[in-house]
Amino acid sequence: MNNEHVLPTYGRAPFEAVRGEGSYLYDAEGRRYVDFCAGIATCSLGHCHPVLVKAVAEQAATLMHCSNLYGIPGQEKLARLLVEQVIGIPGRVFFCNSGAEGNEGMIKVARRFGHRRPAADGFPRYEVITFNKSFHGRTLGTLAATGQTKVQVEFDPLLNGFKYVDFNDIEGLRAAVSPCTCGIMLEAVQGEGGVNPATPEFLRAVAELCRQKDLLLMIDEVQCGIGRCGASMGWKAVCPEVEPDLVSCAKGIGGGFPMGCFWVSNRAIDDAGTQLSSIMGPGSHGSTFGGTPLACAAGYAVVNEILTQGLVERAARMGDVVKSTVESWNLPCVEIVRGLGLLRGVGLKKGSFEVPEGQTPASHVNNLCREAGLLCCPAGPDTLRVIPALNVPEEVLAEGLAILKAVLSSL
Numbered sequence: 001m002n003n004e005h006v007l008p009t010y011g012r013a014p015f016e017a018v019r020g021e022g023s024y025l026y027d028a029e030g031r032r033y034v035d036f037c038a039g040i041a042t043c044s045l046g047h048c049h050p051v052l053v054k055a056v057a058e059q060a061a062t063l064m065h066c067s068n069l070y071g072i073p074g075q076e077k078l079a080r081l082l083v084e085q086v087i088g089i090p091g092r093v094f095f096c097n098s099g100a101e102g103n104e105g106m107i108k109v110a111r112r113f114g115h116r117r118p119a120a121d122g123f124p125r126y127e128v129i130t131f132n133k134s135f136h137g138r139t140l141g142t143l144a145a146t147g148q149t150k151v152q153v154e155f156d157p158l159l160n161g162f163k164y165v166d167f168n169d170i171e172g173l174r175a176a177v178s179p180c181t182c183g184i185m186l187e188a189v190q191g192e193g194g195v196n197p198a199t200p201e202f203l204r205a206v207a208e209l210c211r212q213k214d215l216l217l218m219i220d221e222v223q224c225g226i227g228r229c230g231a232s233m234g235w236k237a238v239c240p241e242v243e244p245d246l247v248s249c250a251k252g253i254g255g256g257f258p259m260g261c262f263w264v265s266n267r268a269i270d271d272a273g274t275q276l277s278s279i280m281g282p283g284s285h286g287s288t289f290g291g292t293p294l295a296c297a298a299g300y301a302v303v304n305e306i307l308t309q310g311l312v313e314r315a316a317r318m319g320d321v322v323k324s325t326v327e328s329w330n331l332p333c334v335e336i337v338r339g340l341g342l343l344r345g346v347g348l349k350k351g352s353f354e355v356p357e358g359q360t361p362a363s364h365v366n367n368l369c370r371e372a373g374l375l376c377c378p379a380g381p382d383t384l385r386v387i388p389a390l391n392v393p394e395e396v397l398a399e400g401l402a403i404l405k406a407v408l409s410s411l
């Protein structure tokens with residue numbers, strides 16, 4: 001494999017992906033893999049789903065891009081679907097192209113909110129509290145928001161105004177809130193950091209704390225949203241009565257087409273009834289490629305298919321199959337199966353098997369799975385992520401799980 005002109009920021013598996021079909025991926029030599037990685041929870045309909053292919057092909061032949069200087073009917077159509085049927089709380093959507101960009105947008109709204117609702121001494125609030133083991137992206141803002149030093153090494157000085165506390169630790173969070181705090185940002189289920197769901201009690205308490213201290217509740221649904229966790233959004237799979245102020249989405253929304261967005265609540269932020277969504281007026285934010293007719297056609301096709309084909313409920317059911325199947329093997333190397341819906345993490349027991357020099361238990365098992373014909377994805381050092389397409393056929397799910405069982409049994 002010749003990659004000498006590509007910047008080596010990824011430690012890539014030694015094969016070239018050239019073709020996909022449903023929940024199978026094929027390499028350049030024609031080898032077929034069961035795909036439980038799905039482009040890192042992105043190909044929510046599997047590869048080359050006919051509805052998505054048709055929507056993209058037809059829109060590409062009609063109008064691909066025109067800029068946000070003009071009205072784009074596909075944006076309103078998709079935004080309405082997201083507001084009414086996915087988020088379910090009145091608000092407005094900004095379209096962008098990735099998860100990091102969605103989170104950048106949320107951080108900008110929080111900063112502006114901090115200006116409109118300053119601290120008691122009149123100083124604008126700016127601090128956003130995030131969590132250890134979180135992952136929010138690779139831009140300078142979102143890597144500062146990420147509560148893992150590994151993404152920050154040698155990129156300092158970091159953007160000011162982030163503080164990290166332990167996930168699911170409400171007392172630690174309460175103690176961390178300062179007069180400069182304007183928001184709390186979290187993943188309903190931490191994905192990259194090891195598949196750690198928020199507990200319902202924690203999420204409820206965070207929402208209460210936000211109301212009490214006039215903070216924005218910012219939920220990063222980039223990985224856990226859009227049906228992945230067996231509810232329309234990850235936070236609803238954890239604690240449906242919670243009402244966030246800001247939500248970001250990306251990964252699964254485009255089914256592989258690059259797209260992201262953030263949603264801003266219409267809720268009033270002062271006694272005059274100013275809507276939170278109104279503070280981002282003309283000139284406050286933008287993106288040349290955000291919400292192109294092409295991206296919106298892809299996003300609408302994917303989200304509509306997920307909602308109308310019952311793929312949300314299906315993700316809940318198939319996720320239970322993954323969990324109960326892996327648990328039923330009773331293998332000494334499996335400590336626990338974490339997660340919700342089809343965002344699952346197989347927690348590997350430390351010291352229960354040999355790990356080659358330079359690898360983590362998760363990367364080692366991930367490599368063995370790939371060699372055996374199954375694509376998964378590590379999440380932190382000790383967790384193997386199982387994140388198939390939401391429409392993975394039952395027999396392909398069983399095929400992949402059988403490979404996983406053989407690999408784990410051989411350790």
Ligand SMILES: *Cc1c(COP(=O)(O)O)cnc(C)c1O
Nearest residue numbers: 098099100135136137191222223
């Ligand atoms: C992947 C991910 C991001 C970053 O998304 P990109 O599209 O890679 O910028 C942000 N937050 C979470 C929770 C993610 O899983």
